[in-house]
Amino acid sequence: MKAFPRAVTWVAAAVVCLSPPLEAAEPDSVPRALTVHRLNGETVRIDGRLNEPAWRAAPAATGFTQRDPADGSPASLRTEVRVLVGADALYVGVRAYDNEPEAIVGRLARRDGFMDSDAIHLYFDSFHDHRTSFEFAVTPRGSIRDALYSNDRPWGDDSWDPVWQVETSVDDEGWVAEFRIPFTQLRFDRTQTTWGFQVQREVQRKSENDYWAPMSKDDAGFASLFGDLQGLIDLPSPGRLEVRPYVVAGGRRRPEGTGSVYAPATSFDGDAGVDLKYGLSSDFTLDLALNPDFGQVEADPAVVNLSAYESYFPERRPFFVEGGNYFNQGSYGGQLFYSRRIGRPPQGWASPPDGGTVEIPEASTIVSAAKITGKTAGGLGIGMLSAVTTGESGRMRDSLGTVVGSERVQPWVHHFAGRAEQDIGSGQNTIGTFVTALNRFDGADDFGLRRAAYAGMVDGNHRWSRNTFGVEWRIAASHIRGTEDVMLRAQQSSLRYYQRPDADHLSIDSSRTSLTGYTMMVEGGK
Numbered sequence: 001m002k003a004f005p006r007a008v009t010w011v012a013a014a015v016v017c018l019s020p021p022l023e024a025a026e027p028d029s030v031p032r033a034l035t036v037h038r039l040n041g042e043t044v045r046i047d048g049r050l051n052e053p054a055w056r057a058a059p060a061a062t063g064f065t066q067r068d069p070a071d072g073s074p075a076s077l078r079t080e081v082r083v084l085v086g087a088d089a090l091y092v093g094v095r096a097y098d099n100e101p102e103a104i105v106g107r108l109a110r111r112d113g114f115m116d117s118d119a120i121h122l123y124f125d126s127f128h129d130h131r132t133s134f135e136f137a138v139t140p141r142g143s144i145r146d147a148l149y150s151n152d153r154p155w156g157d158d159s160w161d162p163v164w165q166v167e168t169s170v171d172d173e174g175w176v177a178e179f180r181i182p183f184t185q186l187r188f189d190r191t192q193t194t195w196g197f198q199v200q201r202e203v204q205r206k207s208e209n210d211y212w213a214p215m216s217k218d219d220a221g222f223a224s225l226f227g228d229l230q231g232l233i234d235l236p237s238p239g240r241l242e243v244r245p246y247v248v249a250g251g252r253r254r255p256e257g258t259g260s261v262y263a264p265a266t267s268f269d270g271d272a273g274v275d276l277k278y279g280l281s282s283d284f285t286l287d288l289a290l291n292p293d294f295g296q297v298e299a300d301p302a303v304v305n306l307s308a309y310e311s312y313f314p315e316r317r318p319f320f321v322e323g324g325n326y327f328n329q330g331s332y333g334g335q336l337f338y339s340r341r342i343g344r345p346p347q348g349w350a351s352p353p354d355g356g357t358v359e360i361p362e363a364s365t366i367v368s369a370a371k372i373t374g375k376t377a378g379g380l381g382i383g384m385l386s387a388v389t390t391g392e393s394g395r396m397r398d399s400l401g402t403v404v405g406s407e408r409v410q411p412w413v414h415h416f417a418g419r420a421e422q423d424i425g426s427g428q429n430t431i432g433t434f435v436t437a438l439n440r441f442d443g444a445d446d447f448g449l450r451r452a453a454y455a456g457m458v459d460g461n462h463r464w465s466r467n468t469f470g471v472e473w474r475i476a477a478s479h480i481r482g483t484e485d486v487m488l489r490a491q492q493s494s495l496r497y498y499q500r501p502d503a504d505h506l507s508i509d510s511s512r513t514s515l516t517g518y519t520m521m522v523e524g525g526k
Contacts, residue, residue, distance in 0.1 A: 049176060119201070122137070291365065345360070
């Protein structure tokens, strides 16, 4: 594509002409507000019963509004919410009144599973940027959910699993949920004394959804509709240091004369590594991993992919999950960075000996990885990730199953991703940039792999009239390098089809050693 599409040009011109200036974003109406109660040496026992004096002293948030089934109507059941601030944690007590306590629906479910029952959801916009939030939810039976929300969208990433505590109880007046959320599990700016706050209550038998800060079906956005949690002064700067070392060992043996020659009669394996998390400040976190152990990570479902496109699976590995919202930035037509490619199965191959086999590792070993994520007081979000995967070799076995040598099937690879995004006008407007890089070493040409791949993007969004109108734009480019044979296959692959007869602007060049492309997108809507 050599020229900027004329249609996009006209759309961009219309956006510039019709949008008010960034400084003219209309302020929202005054949100609901709740003031926290500070614990002065008092203790709170998390037992699902709000019987400590501090709960009675704290002001209560009430006056919930329905979203379903009668949008905008008062909630049919009363709910009271109180928030306490301790030396190392937030405490939230919720009294969900119910005149039919025997009809309360409380189901057991796996963590982050679909609850399909009564539930209480807490949401904290701890940066008060009106775009991001943390969710903590529980059912009357104690099943929990936690998730991260970003970009003012009403769907979250539930692969985030912080450490927190909640207990529930059911009595003659309804049910109670008592939360303890350590400051070490949240990210926040200590100079920000007001957070965004939202409470949602589900009443299953009535198909009712109630919110403390009204959230109508006609409203756009999510975190931008929260109320205010006030009085968060002198919050601690928690010293977050988590070290998770591991050592694993295993063995395998089969009786002589049975089984397959594809596996040795006896084998032993061992490994060791460490994950480290350190809070640089209350709003920035450093993650380090040396030979991380992903052996307990949830397995992917089996798929048969008959399309021309890669299968995408959710990220479950702890190192990549936290702060993942900084890197989950897509471009029009695809995702710019996919963390599951780091540590994926080797991309090379080896020829087995006559009548023998080759054992190729199931994944590439991540030798080391580092990540910094956080957000400044001025609204600048930053995420940087660097990871190195080692070269891998396949073990060669002869027809009797005896190891006769090894052959390299994967070069060393370095991965990098960096994101910076600036909030403008209380989250109503943002502008950001995103870059990724991949470099292969020592033998990429031998495996027919690309030596390097780079991508970059600038993007932004602008909303006004209380999120009634919005515009989002992105400009992204990519660049890959390799031998002439590698670039010829890239041009002819099913992802590009440069040889297709309807693409007059494309032509195959067998002498290329690099390819560059770009994409542009502008979306606007009401």
